[in-house]
Amino acid sequence: MNNKYIIIAIAFVFLTSCGSDPIETVTAKEVANESIVELTDAQLKNSKIETGKIEQRSISSLLKVNGSIDVPPQNMVSISIPLGGYLKSTILLPGMHISKGEVLAVMEDPQYITLQQEYLTAKAKLIFAEEEFNRQQELNKSKAASDKVLQQAQVEFTTQKVLVKSLSEKLKLIGINPETLTENNLSRSINITSPIDGYVSHVNMNIGKYATPSDILFELVNPTDIHLALNIFEKDIDKLFIGQKLIAYTNTNPDKKYPCEIILIGKDLSHDRSAEVHCHFEQYDKSLIPGMFMNAEIEVQSHNAFVIATDAIVRFEGKQYVFTAIESKKFEMQEVTTTNNENGFTQITFPDNMDLSNKTFVTKGAYTLLMKMKNTEEE
Numbered sequence: 001m002n003n004k005y006i007i008i009a010i011a012f013v014f015l016t017s018c019g020s021d022p023i024e025t026v027t028a029k030e031v032a033n034e035s036i037v038e039l040t041d042a043q044l045k046n047s048k049i050e051t052g053k054i055e056q057r058s059i060s061s062l063l064k065v066n067g068s069i070d071v072p073p074q075n076m077v078s079i080s081i082p083l084g085g086y087l088k089s090t091i092l093l094p095g096m097h098i099s100k101g102e103v104l105a106v107m108e109d110p111q112y113i114t115l116q117q118e119y120l121t122a123k124a125k126l127i128f129a130e131e132e133f134n135r136q137q138e139l140n141k142s143k144a145a146s147d148k149v150l151q152q153a154q155v156e157f158t159t160q161k162v163l164v165k166s167l168s169e170k171l172k173l174i175g176i177n178p179e180t181l182t183e184n185n186l187s188r189s190i191n192i193t194s195p196i197d198g199y200v201s202h203v204n205m206n207i208g209k210y211a212t213p214s215d216i217l218f219e220l221v222n223p224t225d226i227h228l229a230l231n232i233f234e235k236d237i238d239k240l241f242i243g244q245k246l247i248a249y250t251n252t253n254p255d256k257k258y259p260c261e262i263i264l265i266g267k268d269l270s271h272d273r274s275a276e277v278h279c280h281f282e283q284y285d286k287s288l289i290p291g292m293f294m295n296a297e298i299e300v301q302s303h304n305a306f307v308i309a310t311d312a313i314v315r316f317e318g319k320q321y322v323f324t325a326i327e328s329k330k331f332e333m334q335e336v337t338t339t340n341n342e343n344g345f346t347q348i349t350f351p352d353n354m355d356l357s358n359k360t361f362v363t364k365g366a367y368t369l370l371m372k373m374k375n376t377e378e379e
Contacts, residue, residue, distance in 0.1 A: 037323075037373040038330045047372075049365035051325050054348075057307045061340045063239065063298040067230035070278070071290045075222040077196055082173045084212050085109035087205050088189055092218055096200045101193050104218060107211070108189040112174060116186050119167040119178060126160040133157040198222035201290075221290060228260055228279040230296055237275055239300040240265060246279060246298040258285065260296070307345040313338060314366045322348065323362035323369050331362060331369055 039047065090105035098104065136153040140146075168178040174190045202219035205211055228248055232240065240262060248258045259282040266275040279296070281288070313336070314321050320338055323331045336348040362369060 035333045036326070036330060037333070037369050039369075039372065041329070043372070044329050047365050047368045049368065050363050051360050052363045054306050054308055054359065054361055055345070056305065057345060061239075061300045063236055063300050064295070065230050065232055065236075065298065066293065066295050067228055067277075068294060069226055069288055069290050069292045070229040071221055071223065071226050075196075075198075075225050076201075077198075077220040077222075078216045079104060079192060079194075079218040079220065080213060080216055081107055081192065081211055082213050083109070083111060083115070083170075084210065085112070085190070086210050087207050087217070089207060090203075090205075090218075092200050092203050094200055094203060098194045098198060098200060098220065100195065100197045103191045104194055105192045105205075106189050107174075107192060110188065112176075112190055113186060113188050115167065115170055115174075116176065116181060119164070119171055119181065120183055122160060122163045122167055126157075126164050129153070129157040129160040192217070194220060196220055196222045197224075223286075223288075223290065224284055226281065226284070226288060226290060227263070228281065228294060228296065230277045230279060231270075231274045232265075232277045234269060234273045234275070236300075237265065237277075240277060240298065244298065246296050248279070248281075248294050248296040250292065250294055254295070258288070258294075259283070305340070305347040306349070307347050308361055309363050310344055310346045312361060312363045312366050313346060313348070314370045316370060321370075323366050325360040325362065333370070333373065 039049075085107035086109060088106040088108040092098075092104060133150075133153040133156070136150045140150045171178045171181065175193065176187075176190060198221050200218060201221045202216075204219070205215070205217045211217055242262055242265065244262045246260050246262065248260050249256060260279040261282065262277060263280045264278040266277060269275055308322060312322055314323075314333075319335055321333045322336050323333050326332050334350065336350055339347045339349070
């Protein structure tokens, strides 16, 4: 009895396993057929399909990066007052254009009067000290004055020259010309003038506030030498070189291109493993302002790769495909990965890295085959 059950069980397993083969075979065949399209003679004639072998060409890679507009330190100016003082007046606002030599503000303080007084006093004493020194020299020649008296006159003269020179330089620091200063034009206020042509970026003081020598009153920017600072990841740095050309554009107006040239490649990596690459704009544009975000495309060194006409690639459901010829009227759709494209050709690779050199590809009419395949499936 037990033997009978064993025989029945073996027979059931055998029949079940045998019966599953045709089902699996049909399913696999159906799946395979979903990527194959076959045309009739009439359809092939009307479709104007062209085929050809894949080519190996030299193609450039396009490196897409981003960054922002920066200003070199020599084009950014912080305005302060070396001796301190009260801000009497200013009309500056952020964004205002200023010219070199233009008055930015008027400062006021009693110490300006004191400094001018000390200079004029020292200058008067210098005249007396010089005359006394010359007189002692003449007297010393005739032995009417001792060497000691001559030396004392010389020390006094030299000391006064140093004092006048130092006070003169202090006056220049606050914008007062010592050559034109007299007792008739002493002033309690001074003008702060712009050292550059450019724009006001920050106004940090208000009228009536006292500024110390360490306070920054205004910040100015000369935008004529702005440059583009790009963030390049470590793996791409060796693809760049000084003098390399690139194209930059903004998010707001991507159709307007700005030609640039790489002028400096940073040698330090940040925490995200990127380096800063500085680029110079070939032509200055006033619409570009410091801090503005920009994108850039850099054409890196060419390399040999398998490419196909861009028109031979079809897109369907978010993926990209090409058709290969199986027979004269039968074609198979295969998924590919695209990378670089140039002059109407696109670099492709297959997911399984198959040999592409012995395959015949549809180079024209690929979308016709795609439409025929999808219409057939709907039927």
